[in-house]
Every structure is written in structure tokens, then in C-alpha cells.
Amino acid sequence: QKEVEQDPGPLSVPEGAIVSLNCTYSNSAFQYFMWYRQYSRKGPELLMYTYSSGNKEDGRFTAQVDKSSKYISLFIRDSQPSDSATYLCAMSSFRGSYIPTFGRGTSLIVHP
Amino acid sequence: DTGVSQDPRHKITKRGQNVTFRCDPISEHNRLYWYRQTLGQGPEFLTYFQNEAQLEKSRLLSDRFSAERPKGSFSTLEIQRTEQGDSAMYLCASSKKGLAGAEQYFGPGTRLTVT
Numbered sequence: 438q439k440e441v442e443q444d445p446g447p448l449s450v451p452e453g454a455i456v457s458l459n460c461t462y463s464n465s466a467f468q469y470f471m472w473y474r475q476y477s478r479k480g481p482e483l484l485m486y487t488y489s490s491g492n493k494e495d496g497r498f499t500a501q502v503d504k505s506s507k508y509i510s511l512f513i514r515d516s517q518p519s520d521s522a523t524y525l526c527a528m529s530s531f532r533g534s535y536i537p538t539f540g541r542g543t544s545l546i547v548h549p
Numbered sequence: 550d551t552g553v554s555q556d557p558r559h560k561i562t563k564r565g566q567n568v569t570f571r572c573d574p575i576s577e578h579n580r581l582y583w584y585r586q587t588l589g590q591g592p593e594f595l596t597y598f599q600n601e602a603q604l605e606k607s608r609l610l611s612d613r614f615s616a617e618r619p620k621g622s623f624s625t626l627e628i629q630r631t632e633q634g635d636s637a638m639y640l641c642a643s644s645k646k647g648l649a650g651a652e653q654y655f656g657p658g659t660r661l662t663v664t
Contacts, residue, residue, distance in 0.1 A: 445589060469651035480553075480640055480655035481592065488651075525591050527651075535650025536582070536605065539591030 440464050443526055443540030452549050456513040460526035460540045463507065467528040469535055470502050472511045475523045475542065484511070484524075516547045551575075553656035555641050561662045562631055569627045570659045574643030581624050582653060583616055584640040585609065592640055598624060599646065631663045 443460045450456055458472075469488055473481035487493045490504045499512040509528075513520055523544050527537035554573045562568050574581045579600050584592035595614070596606045600621035610616075613631075618624040628635055638660050642653040 441591075443591075471651050473655075478658075478660070480642075480657045483652065483654060486651040527591070529650055536594050536597065537650060537653070539593075541589060541591050 440538050441540040445541055447544040447546050449546045454516050456516050458511040458524050458543050460509050466530040469529045470509050471527040473525040518547050518549055521547050553643050553654055555656040555659050559660045564663055566631055567629045569625055570639055571625050572641030573623045578643035579646050580644045582642040583626050586638040633663045636663045
């Protein structure tokens with residue numbers, strides 16, 4: 438079993454929908470939880486990160502962490518075709534530099 | 550701030566040849582990371598530097614791989630005697646010291662194809 442599990446999808450939604458992307462993990466030592474967006478053949482782009490449990494909002498994006506369930510989510514409101522990409526979750530614990538462990542990514546398709 | 554840059558963007562090489570990739574981090578970032586990403590997978594950590602010191606290497610980094618960051622600025626990743634299994638996207642990221650490693654900024658990657 439991998440430390441970080443993420444459904445690869447694809448997840449297909451209509452424009453304007455609320456999207457929910459999720460990851461589960463097994464390492465209770467993880468302290469930082471990140472979401473990256475990756476367009477095809479490009480490098481990952483950091484969307485947001487949270488420390489420990491709770492919610493964080495940035496524009497149309499909301500990240501949630503439930504450490505008791507070892508479950509994190511990214512919600513995208515009013516989804517747009519330009520949101521079509523692969524979304525990677527990543528998590529880290531203190532090992533000198535918080536080197537993250539990535540999920541395999543979920544492919545999201547937002548159709549007009 | 551021009552972001553993290555990587556060169557070349559694409560490299561096709563024959564099995565057994567050596568290849569070298571370059572990464573230029575964001576100028577004020579003193580931490581630099583290398584990752585490898587294959588199709589349908591997330592990035593896998595290879596190694597990281599704080600300034601010119603290589604502080605950690607993954608078990609994935611075989612003896613054929615070597616990385617340097619001689620003056621604490623740009624970094625190079627060399628693969629000797631390439632194998633077909635080395636075909637992947639090689640990503641570089643950088644971050645500031647003092648911020649969590651959570652806040653890493655990635656370059657566009659170098660796509661390596663070994664024929």
C-alpha cells in the first residue's frame with residue numbers, strides 16, 4: 438500500500454460544477470498537505486498548502502484536511518474548462534526539509 | 550522573478566549514452582530539489598541541495614545518477630550509461646530555507662526519451 442492514495446480518474450464534470458478531489462494517506466506523521474495542478478507536459482504548479490488540520494480557502498479553491506481520518510480534499514467551485522488538468526496531492530513530515538510524498542494525481546476534465 | 554528554468558526541455562538519446570540536465574532555481578531560493586515523474590504517476594524525489602551541499606539522496610538515485618550544485622545557484626543532473634527505464638520527465642523545484650518544504654516551485658521539466 439502506498440503512503441498516499443489518489444484516484445487517477447478521469448473525473449469529468451460540466452462547466453460550473455463543484456469539483457471534489459480527494460486523497461487518503463497512511464503516515465500519521467504528515468504535517469503539511471499540498472495541492473498542485475499540472476497541465477499536460479508541464480511542471481506542477483503549487484495551488485495551496487495547509488498545515489495540520491482545518492480548512493484553507495483561496496478564491497475558487499478550498500482545501501480541507503481531516504487528520505483523524507487521514508483524508509484531504511480540494512474543492513473547486515464554479516469549475517471552468519481551464520481547470521482541466523491533473524491535480525496532485527502531496528504531503529510531508531519533518532525530515533530536514535519536508536520532502537513531500539506525492540499522490541499519482543487525478544485527471545479532471547471540465548467540459549463546456 | 551523568472552521562475553525555475555530547466556534545459557533542455559526535451560532530450561532523446563540512445564541507450565548507453567550519458568546525458569546532463571540543468572536547472573536554474575528562483576534566485577533567492579537556496580534549496581533545490583530533483584524529481585522524476587513517469588506517465589500516470591506523481592513526482593518521485595531523487596535528491597536535494599541546500600546551497601551547494603547535497604543533503605539527501607533517494608534510494609532511486611542509482612550510482613549512474615549524479616547531481617551537483619557547485620556554487621549554490623544552478624544545478625546539474627547527469628545520468629551515465631542511460632537505460633530505457635530512465636525515460637521519464639525530470640523535474641527541478643526550488644524553495645526558500647525557513648519555509649516549509651511544502652512551498653516548492655517547479656520548473657517545466659526535461660523530458661528524456663532513451664531509445
